[in-house]
Amino acid sequence: MPAAPETAHHTPPLNALRLSGIGKSFGGATILSGFSLDVPEGQRLALIGGSGSGKTTVLRLIAGLERPDAGDIELFGRRLPYRRFAGRLIPDDPPEMRELRRPIGMVFQHFNLFLHLTALENVTEAPIHVLGQPPAEARREALALLDSVGLADLADRYPRQLSGGQQQRVAIVRALALRPRVLLFDEVTASLDPEKVAEVLAVMRTLATDERVTMIIVTHEMGFAREVADRVVFMQRGVIVEDAPAIDFFTAPRDPRSRAFLNLAS
Amino acid sequence: METLLTTVIALAPRLVDGAMTTVAITLLTAPFAALFALIAGLARLSHVRTIAVAAVVYVELFRGTSLLVQLFFMFYVLPLIGIELSPWTTGVATLALNFGAYGSEIVRGALLAVPRGQIEAALALHMPPNRVLRRVLLPQALPAMLPPFGNQLIELVKATSLLSLITISDLTFVGNALAQTTGRVTTVYILLLAVYFGIAYTLTLAMRALERRYGVARTMAAAR
Numbered sequence: 001m002p003a004a005p006e007t008a009h010h011t012p013p014l015n016a017l018r019l020s021g022i023g024k025s026f027g028g029a030t031i032l033s034g035f036s037l038d039v040p041e042g043q044r045l046a047l048i049g050g051s052g053s054g055k056t057t058v059l060r061l062i063a064g065l066e067r068p069d070a071g072d073i074e075l076f077g078r079r080l081p082y083r084r085f086a087g088r089l090i091p092d093d094p095p096e097m098r099e100l101r102r103p104i105g106m107v108f109q110h111f112n113l114f115l116h117l118t119a120l121e122n123v124t125e126a127p128i129h130v131l132g133q134p135p136a137e138a139r140r141e142a143l144a145l146l147d148s149v150g151l152a153d154l155a156d157r158y159p160r161q162l163s164g165g166q167q168q169r170v171a172i173v174r175a176l177a178l179r180p181r182v183l184l185f186d187e188v189t190a191s192l193d194p195e196k197v198a199e200v201l202a203v204m205r206t207l208a209t210d211e212r213v214t215m216i217i218v219t220h221e222m223g224f225a226r227e228v229a230d231r232v233v234f235m236q237r238g239v240i241v242e243d244a245p246a247i248d249f250f251t252a253p254r255d256p257r258s259r260a261f262l263n264l265a266s
Numbered sequence: 267m268e269t270l271l272t273t274v275i276a277l278a279p280r281l282v283d284g285a286m287t288t289v290a291i292t293l294l295t296a297p298f299a300a301l302f303a304l305i306a307g308l309a310r311l312s313h314v315r316t317i318a319v320a321a322v323v324y325v326e327l328f329r330g331t332s333l334l335v336q337l338f339f340m341f342y343v344l345p346l347i348g349i350e351l352s353p354w355t356t357g358v359a360t361l362a363l364n365f366g367a368y369g370s371e372i373v374r375g376a377l378l379a380v381p382r383g384q385i386e387a388a389l390a391l392h393m394p395p396n397r398v399l400r401r402v403l404l405p406q407a408l409p410a411m412l413p414p415f416g417n418q419l420i421e422l423v424k425a426t427s428l429l430s431l432i433t434i435s436d437l438t439f440v441g442n443a444l445a446q447t448t449g450r451v452t453t454v455y456i457l458l459l460a461v462y463f464g465i466a467y468t469l470t471l472a473m474r475a476l477e478r479r480y481g482v483a484r485t486m487a488a489a490r
């Protein structure tokens with residue numbers, strides 16, 4: 001277990017993440033309103049729901065790609081420093097904000113590998129230029145990580161010379177290179193050819209065996225969610241419809257809307 | 267008996283001097299123009315409103331008025347309010363400001379063309395904004411700027427001829443003088459056209475080489 005940051009009250013178990021009273025709207029359309037969610041450290045949470053349910057927005061708010069309109073985000077017991085300015089929340093201290101978010105890693109639906117860098121350079125970019133790791137050491141670790149997902153041979157290829165599945169595996173390794181404690185997966189298999197989905201899921205399955213890393217997985221792969229997640233949060237129109245242990249959710253969903261969704265998804 | 271060849275040989279030294287001046291003005295102006303373009307292009311995308319507005323004012327002012335009038339203004343009016351600049355400084359500064367204004371739109375367009383996901387990936391890796399710009403945005407946007415910047419460079423070569431009107435002995439200035447003193451109007455102006463073309467075409471070839479080295483196709487490695 002990595003050392004947990006000191007919190008005021010010491011109320012175990014430590015939440016990796018706590019969202020409380022989050023509001024978010026885009027151009028008048030309310031996506032989230034009074035949204036709250038606690039994620040204990042080490043949990044594998046599957047966030048599921050139809051399109052427009054707000055599940056991707058939740059991830060993007062956590063990652064800092066969107067700003068909440070209202071509410072608080074806590075990471076490992078520390079509140080992210082937003083302040084109200086002209087009716088909106090803005091980062092109070094951007095460097096501090098980045099520092100607090102450092103434990104978060106994110107993997108995207110469309111991979112978003114840096115197109116001008118090779119696979120290896122994609123992975124070493126942040127360790128060298130954000131963490132200040134010596135380049136030789138960063139390269140060694142990156143190659144080991146690439147090797148662990150079967151891509152060491154392709155380290156010098158550019159993203160456009162790689163298949164979707166290969167790109168996504170590089171993207172996962174890129175996130176891992178910063179040794180995240182919370183990993184966010186935003187529909188990471190949704191834009192892959194069916195035969196490439198398995199290779200990415202295999203990598204994520206391996207990751208899920210590491211108890212120290214908290215995973216929040218937005219996915220349409222119900223079979224995978226059932227297999228890997230400990231907990232399922234099912235959302236509809238920005239609201240949590242059902243929040244249950246994965247086994248219960250998939251075998252005996254309580255809410256009729258969950259049942260309808262599962263019937264459609266399977 | 268004076269032949270065409272002997273005329274050309276007689277004119278050559280002065281024309282070469284003028285051509286060198288034209289090339290010097292171009293090469294001196296281009297880096298400043300690129301710098302102004304970069305600054306103004308970035309400023310236009312700033313979230314700070316005053317910075318963005320200042321950039322718009324600069325760009326629209328220099329795009330919306332005549333380059334020749336701008337030169338005359340700098341050359342004749344600035345001294346009246348106590349700002350004395352040499353003709354060279356006046357010429358290079360005005361050209362650079364004018365071409366920087368046009369170039370800023372190239373910069374802005376190229377930056378906006380970088381896919382949003384590239385920026386988000388950088389932010390998700392906790393890069394501070396200046397690193398996102400330097401390590402992700404600019405390396406991807408610069409190759410896309412090369413072809414339109416090449417175009418601007420050719421425009422710049424031709425625009426330098428206006429500096430002949432503020433006493434700089436560039437190729438056009440020398441040509442005009444030779445046409446008057448020798449009376450060989452046709453020969454002189456044909457030579458002038460040829461030399462301008464030679465300079466412009468050389469720069470075109472240089473830009474193409476640059477594109478082959480750093481252009482979009484190469485850096486993005488579209489094909490194996």
